[in-house]
Amino acid sequence: MKVYKIAYLGEDKDVILALERELKGANFKLVAAPGDYNGIRKVAGLNPDLILWDLDNDPEPESFSLERFRRADMKGQPVICVARRGSVKSAVRCISSGATDIIFKPIQEPFIPRAAVALNIGELQKRLNWSSSVIDDTNNQIKRILANLKDPAYIVSPEFHILYMNRAAEEIFGEGLRGGACYTVFYDRSEPCEVCLKSKGPARWRAVLKNGKTYRFVSALVTNSSGEPEKIAIGIDITPDQEVKKIHKTFISNVSHDLRTPISTIDQYASILLDGLTGELNEEQKKCVEVIRRSNFRLFNLVENLIDANRILSGDFKLRMEITSVREVMDLVLDKLKAQAEDKGLKFEVEVPDELPRIYVDKARIAQAIANITGNAIKFTDEGRVQVRAGYMPRDEGRIIVSVEDTGIGIPREDLGKVFDLFYRVEGDRVYVEEGAGLGLSISREIIRAHGGTLWAESVEGVGSAFHMTLPVYG
Amino acid sequence: MVDTPEASGKKRILIADDDKDLVYALSLRLGAAGFDVICANDGEEALKKAVREKPDLIIVDIRMPAGGGFSVIDHLKHGLTTRDIPIIVLTAFDEEDLKERARVLGAKFCFRKPFNDREFMDAIKSAITRAP
Numbered sequence: 001m002k003v004y005k006i007a008y009l010g011e012d013k014d015v016i017l018a019l020e021r022e023l024k025g026a027n028f029k030l031v032a033a034p035g036d037y038n039g040i041r042k043v044a045g046l047n048p049d050l051i052l053w054d055l056d057n058d059p060e061p062e063s064f065s066l067e068r069f070r071r072a073d074m075k076g077q078p079v080i081c082v083a084r085r086g087s088v089k090s091a092v093r094c095i096s097s098g099a100t101d102i103i104f105k106p107i108q109e110p111f112i113p114r115a116a117v118a119l120n121i122g123e124l125q126k127r128l129n130w131s132s133s134v135i136d137d138t139n140n141q142i143k144r145i146l147a148n149l150k151d152p153a154y155i156v157s158p159e160f161h162i163l164y165m166n167r168a169a170e171e172i173f174g175e176g177l178r179g180g181a182c183y184t185v186f187y188d189r190s191e192p193c194e195v196c197l198k199s200k201g202p203a204r205w206r207a208v209l210k211n212g213k214t215y216r217f218v219s220a221l222v223t224n225s226s227g228e229p230e231k232i233a234i235g236i237d238i239t240p241d242q243e244v245k246k247i248h249k250t251f252i253s254n255v256s257h258d259l260r261t262p263i264s265t266i267d268q269y270a271s272i273l274l275d276g277l278t279g280e281l282n283e284e285q286k287k288c289v290e291v292i293r294r295s296n297f298r299l300f301n302l303v304e305n306l307i308d309a310n311r312i313l314s315g316d317f318k319l320r321m322e323i324t325s326v327r328e329v330m331d332l333v334l335d336k337l338k339a340q341a342e343d344k345g346l347k348f349e350v351e352v353p354d355e356l357p358r359i360y361v362d363k364a365r366i367a368q369a370i371a372n373i374t375g376n377a378i379k380f381t382d383e384g385r386v387q388v389r390a391g392y393m394p395r396d397e398g399r400i401i402v403s404v405e406d407t408g409i410g411i412p413r414e415d416l417g418k419v420f421d422l423f424y425r426v427e428g429d430r431v432y433v434e435e436g437a438g439l440g441l442s443i444s445r446e447i448i449r450a451h452g453g454t455l456w457a458e459s460v461e462g463v464g465s466a467f468h469m470t471l472p473v474y475g
Numbered sequence: 476m477v478d479t480p481e482a483s484g485k486k487r488i489l490i491a492d493d494d495k496d497l498v499y500a501l502s503l504r505l506g507a508a509g510f511d512v513i514c515a516n517d518g519e520e521a522l523k524k525a526v527r528e529k530p531d532l533i534i535v536d537i538r539m540p541a542g543g544g545f546s547v548i549d550h551l552k553h554g555l556t557t558r559d560i561p562i563i564v565l566t567a568f569d570e571e572d573l574k575e576r577a578r579v580l581g582a583k584f585c586f587r588k589p590f591n592d593r594e595f596m597d598a599i600k601s602a603i604t605r606a607p
Binding site: 253256257258260261263264265267268269271272275277278300 | 504507538
């Protein structure tokens with residue numbers, strides 16, 4: 001059982017006697033020392049659990065303060081002041097200066113219950129001190145992390161006032177700008193940016209800052225001590241990525257230019273020969289030139305598809321959004337898909353209800369995605385049917401779901417997660433694939449994602465597959 | 476009598492492209508269609524011939540040595556004797572902003588290589604007949 005050390009700092013023999021009498025036999029050990037500097041030092045060395053301070057130690061009891069204990073390296077133990085009976089003023093002064101309790105001398109009442117309460121308070125105080133030191137440490141650590149970040153970071157109030165900027169942010173925007181409106185200081189605007197007006201929660205955005213570099217920002221909301229949500233934002237310099245993107249774009253543009261030029265020349269000369277501009281060809285010669293032309297056209301399609309795939313997969317494409325309907329999108333590809341299916345002797349069904357809400361999409365791109373997925377379905381189905389269906393999901397802000405289902409070979413269970421990967425092909429692919437195999441589904445997924453939708457697949461091997469995409473409803 | 480284009484009533488087309496094979500193919504096709512064809516293989520030559528030969532139509536490539544297509548169009552559209560000659564751009568680039576730039580500078584049509592022969596010939600006829 002723990003023995004509590006109680007230190008009496010004072011020289012009143014009656015107090016010492018009274019305490020000794022009461023604490024005898026209990027789990028307490030009394031230590032007495034004079035209330036001078038040496039006495040305090042000596043007691044501090046014993047690390048007592050409770051201190052009794054006799055106010056008679058000071059010629060002016062009103063000057064009581066905990067400071068002298070702190071100076072003597074005491075560990076913030078609870079302090080009970082011992083005052084002469086009737087000196088109420090001193091007693092009040094002690095309490096307001098940080099003493100835990102006060103007892104009057106000569107000591108007549110039982111002391112142990114008072115000591116127990118003071119010890120409990122001391123224990124609680126210790127825990128409180130520990131917690132607040134942890135909080136302080138964490139706060140300082142967070143501040144140090146923010147301050148030392150190479151990336152700009154700042155905190156703004158709900159009213160868009162800058163509360164904090166780290167060094168990296170000050171290097172970009174200048175010092176002494178706290179209190180200013182973030183949209184003015186950072187972006188020279190007269191009103192808050194749309195991203196902050198639109199999203200009340202965490203957000204992501206991209207911005208070109210005053211140093212000419214491009215940053216991707218992420219922000220989070222943190223509640224301050226008064227319960228208000230402050231926004232903390234950190235920007236990451238993505239200028240190098242942008243430059244690589246630019247080089248990539250120029251490269252692709254030049255390569256495609258240089259690929260198209262000879263393709264175009266071959267096509268021209270084949271046409272000239274076929275049109276008889278250099279003299280009539282015989283049937284055999286015509287057949288040969290037609291093969292040249294057809295192969296050249298296939299090469300052309302391959303090049304165009306690769307360039308297009310590259311653009312889409314690197315995110316370098318713009319959507320031409322318009323208000324349209326699933327039916328209008330389907331009309332763009334329906335005839336071709338129907339012919340493809342019927343060529344293989346498959347039933348091709350399209351179910352698009354008239355009352356579906358309008359959609360807001362890039363018509364050509366969505367048609368491309370539907371054609372890719374349906375084309376796949378036809379390719380991998382030898383008998384049965386391919387069905388395209390559209391429906392409305394009122395959940396959230398409302399979405400249209402378009403599903404393409406087939407009775408084809410299906411996708412092996414272990415491959416279901418991989419079908420959207422670049423260059424994925426079903427093992428032992430027995431179907432001849434004209435256009436650069438393995439890009440269609442990746443491209444389709446990027447297109448659907450760019451519209452804020454989702455594309456996913458279900459399949460049972462040997463039974464069939466279903467691909468579903470969601471599209472944004474207009475309004 | 477000398478068979479000059481003026482005398483024969485043939486319309487004259489200037490083709491400016493550094494791809495000589497393509498220029499030859501076009502001149503075969505356009506010649507067969509009854510046009511008188513002159514050729515230039517760079518921007519500078521194209522401008523000189525445009526002034527000297529006064530063609531009824533100019534077909535110009537975008538990427539050429541000694542002054543690319545845009546600079547040629549710009550010069551032509553600011554020249555007193557050349558500003559009314561219709562221009563058709565023929566390029567292997569397919570960036571939308573290039574086509575837009577060509578249109579803004581004053582090109583009548585913009586074709587991307589490889590092109591559809593019939594559409595191309597229709598555009599040539601329409602550009603020449605609509606020219607003032």
